[in-house]
Amino acid sequence: MPRGQIVAGCLAPHPPHLVYAENPEQNEPRSEGGWEQLRWGYERLRESLSKIDHDVLVILSPHWQTYVGTHFLGLDNFKGKSVDPVFPNLFRYTYDLDIDVELSQAIAKEAMEEYNLPCKMMENPDFRVDYGTIVTSHLVNPVFDKPLVVISSNRSRHYYSVEVMQEMMISLGKATKSAIEKSGKKAVILASNSLSHRHFTTESDIPEDMSKEHITSHAMHLWDMRMIDHMVNGRAKDILNEMPEFTEQSIAESDGGGFSWLLSALDEPEYPAILHGYGTIIGTGNAIVEWPAYKHGGVADE
Numbered sequence: 001m002p003r004g005q006i007v008a009g010c011l012a013p014h015p016p017h018l019v020y021a022e023n024p025e026q027n028e029p030r031s032e033g034g035w036e037q038l039r040w041g042y043e044r045l046r047e048s049l050s051k052i053d054h055d056v057l058v059i060l061s062p063h064w065q066t067y068v069g070t071h072f073l074g075l076d077n078f079k080g081k082s083v084d085p086v087f088p089n090l091f092r093y094t095y096d097l098d099i100d101v102e103l104s105q106a107i108a109k110e111a112m113e114e115y116n117l118p119c120k121m122m123e124n125p126d127f128r129v130d131y132g133t134i135v136t137s138h139l140v141n142p143v144f145d146k147p148l149v150v151i152s153s154n155r156s157r158h159y160y161s162v163e164v165m166q167e168m169m170i171s172l173g174k175a176t177k178s179a180i181e182k183s184g185k186k187a188v189i190l191a192s193n194s195l196s197h198r199h200f201t202t203e204s205d206i207p208e209d210m211s212k213e214h215i216t217s218h219a220m221h222l223w224d225m226r227m228i229d230h231m232v233n234g235r236a237k238d239i240l241n242e243m244p245e246f247t248e249q250s251i252a253e254s255d256g257g258g259f260s261w262l263l264s265a266l267d268e269p270e271y272p273a274i275l276h277g278y279g280t281i282i283g284t285g286n287a288i289v290e291w292p293a294y295k296h297g298g299v300a301d302e
C-alpha cells in the first residue's frame with residue numbers, strides 16, 4: 001500500500017453567517033447575502049482544493065468540547081438538525097455527514113498508544129454534531145462527496161492553560177500525521193477556527209447589513225495581521241511560540257487547539273501559506289488559509 005499523506009492543511013473558520021448568506025437548501029433562514037469577502041475566499045479555497053487529489057477531510061472543531069480526552073465521531077453516518085445556540089435566527093441546518101470510521105479509529109489508536117492521549121469514539125447514533133463541524137464541512141465541500149474524520153476539542157486550555165493545551169495538540173497533530181501516512185489515504189486537514197474572537201454583543205436589525213461589520217478593536221486587528229504575516233511567510237514556529245499571548249489577548253478560537261494541531265500535523269511548515277480571504281463577522285477576525293503541503297514534501301513517492 002502506498003504511504004498516505006496530508007496533501008493540504010487549512011484554517012477554515014465556521015461562522016454560521018457564511019452559510020446563512022449563501023441560502024443553501026439545507027438551511028431554513030433566508031438572507032440577502034453578506035460577508036462576501038469571506039465567501040469569495042471560500043470560493044478560492046474550494047477551487048484550489050478541487051485541483052488536489054484527496055480522499056478524506058479531517059476536521060477539528062472548537063465547538064465539540066470534551067473535558068475528558070479527545071473524542072472522534074465513530075459511526076458511518078450522522079444525520080440531524082443543527083440549530084446554532086447563539087444565532088438560531090441564522091442557522092437551522094439539516095445535516096447528513098458520512099464518516100471515515102476506519103481512519104478515525106486509526107488516529108485515536110495512534111494518539112492513545114504512541115502519545116498517551118486519552119481518546120474515545122462517539123458511537124451514539126443520536127449524537128448532535130456541533131455547528132462548527134457542519135459549517136466548515138459545508139463551506140469547504142458543499143456537495144459532501146468526501147467522508148469526514150471529526151475530532152473534538154479537548155478543553156485542556158480551560159482546565160489547565162494554553163501551554164498544556166498546545167503540548168497535547170502538538171502530540172495529537174503528530175498522531176494525526178502518522179496515522180494518515182499509515183492509512184494510505186490522502187487527507188486535507190481543517191482547523192475550524194476564527195482568529196481574534198472578541199465579538200459584538202448585539203446584532204443589527206438586518207444581520208447581513210455590511211455597513212455595520214468591522215473588527216471590534218484595533219488591538220484585535222493588529223493580532224490578526226501579525227498571525228497572517230507569520231502564516232504567509234512560513235513562520236509556523238513563531239505562531240506556536242506566540243500562541244499563549246495571542247490566545248489570551250485576542251480571545252482567539254485557537255483556545256480549542258485546532259490551530260496548534262494543524263501546524264503540528266503539517267510539521268510546522270516553513271513554506272508560505274496561501275491567504276484565500278480575510279474578513280470580520282460580528283467583529284471577529286476570520287482568515288481562510290491553505291498550506292499546500294503536497295508541494296512541499298507532503299507527497300510520498302513510494
Ligand SMILES: [Fe+2]
Binds near residue numbers: 015062253
Ligand atoms: Fe466558533
